[in-house]
Amino acid sequence: MTDYVVKVSLVASIVLMGYSISEFVASFENVKEKIEEFLAMAKANAASNADLRRSNFLLSGVLSTVYVLLVYFSDVVIWLVALVLAKLVLTLYLSDKLLIQVLRDGSLSRKSFLVSKYDSLSNAVVGLAFALILVL
Numbered sequence: 001m002t003d004y005v006v007k008v009s010l011v012a013s014i015v016l017m018g019y020s021i022s023e024f025v026a027s028f029e030n031v032k033e034k035i036e037e038f039l040a041m042a043k044a045n046a047a048s049n050a051d052l053r054r055s056n057f058l059l060s061g062v063l064s065t066v067y068v069l070l071v072y073f074s075d076v077v078i079w080l081v082a083l084v085l086a087k088l089v090l091t092l093y094l095s096d097k098l099l100i101q102v103l104r105d106g107s108l109s110r111k112s113f114l115v116s117k118y119d120s121l122s123n124a125v126v127g128l129a130f131a132l133i134l135v136l
Contacts, residue, residue, distance in 0.1 A: 002073070002074070002075055005070060005073045005074055006074050006075075006134055008070060009070040009071060009073075009074045009130070009134055010131055010134045010135070012066075012067055012070055013127045013128070013130045013131035013134065014127065014131055015127075016067065016123060016124075016126070016127035017123075017124045017127030017128050017131065018127075020120045020121070020123035020124035020127060021120075021124045023116070023117075023120035024117055024120040024121045024124060028108075028110070028113050031108060031113060031116075032107065032108055035102055035107065035108055038102075039102070039103075039106060049100075049103045052099065052103065053096060053099055053100070053103075056095060056096065056099050057092065057096060060091075060092050060095055061092060064088040064089075064091070064092060067084070067088065068081065068084055068085050068088060071084050071130065074134060076133065080130075080133070084126060084130065087122065087123070087126050090119070091119055091123060094115060094116070094119050097112075098112050098115075098116055
C-alpha cells in the first residue's frame with residue numbers, strides 16, 4: 001500500500017506545484033477579471049457571503065486534508081507532516097481573508113494580491129520539495 005500512496009502523493013505534489021505556479025504567474029489584471037466573474041456568478045446565484053466562505057473552506061479544506069493524509073501515509077517523518085499541515089492551514093487562512101476582502105470591497109487590493117502570490121510560490125516550493133523527497 002505504501003508504494004501506491006507514494007505514487008499518488010508524488011502526482012498530488014506535482015499537481016499542487018503546477019497549480020501554484022500558474023497562480024503565481026497570473027497577472028493582477030487577470031486575477032481582477034476572475035474576481036469580477038466570480039462576483040457576477042455569485043450574485044446571479046444569490047449566494048450569501050457565508051455560503052461562499054463555507055464552500056471555499058470546505059473545498060480547500062478537503063483538498064488540503066487529503067494532501068496531508070497522503071503525506072502522512074507516505075512514511076515520512078512526522079515533523080515534515082506537521083510542516084505541510086501548518087503551511088496548508090496558513091493557506092486556508094489567507095484564502096479566507098482574501099475572500100472576505102473581495103466580498104466586502106468587491107475588488108482585490110495590490111497588497112492582498114502580493115500576499116496571494118507569495119503564498120502560491122511557497123505552495124509550489126512545498127509541492128516541489130515533497131516530490132523531491134519522495135523521489136530521492
